[in-house]
Amino acid sequence: MTKPLVVSIPHSLGREEAMRRLKTGLSRAASGVPVLSVDEERWEDNRMIFRVRALGQAAAGHVDVAEDHVQVEVMLPWLLQRFAEVAQAAIQNRGKLLLTKKS
Template identity: 75%
Template sequence: MSAPLVVSIPHRLGREEAIRRLRVGLSRAAVSVPVMKVDHEHWEGDRMVFRVRALGQVAAGQVDVVDDHVVVEVRLPWLLQKFTEVAQRAIKDRGHLLLDKKK
């Protein structure tokens, strides 16, 4: 298996507010991507563990939240690895939308 896709997203919200926004916004963000479905999502303290399905393939990972950034780590199956750059850009863009201080 290849190395996981890792994306770090800075924020200025503090840990608690970032977690609150991610809990509320992650499911909505997944709904806006028609080829992706969240199979599993649960929180273990400041870490969310998830499993998503896209194009008939399963990807799993976690989101770790700290005071000033969020780290998303996703293990893509072989068939989805050619979409790594697209996935990385989408994670960054949607992460910034969820964690933007303006809310």
């Protein structure tokens, strides 16, 4: 069985502000990546559950928001696993931008 791709992004916003930014951020982030589309995004307390599609492949995961960090966990289908390092860097970079820029 494949391992999930896990990315942890530190922040100093507190849980509520980080969640507020993330609630508007996934669709905006996806719109900046032409091969990525958001199929599902739903919140359960401080966890966002999502399903995205890239290159015709679906990937599902969740984002847990804590007071001082956000953890993204996503299961990539075998075709997208070839791009795991690129995906990890992109998630890290976009997450930092979203969680550190001035509001």
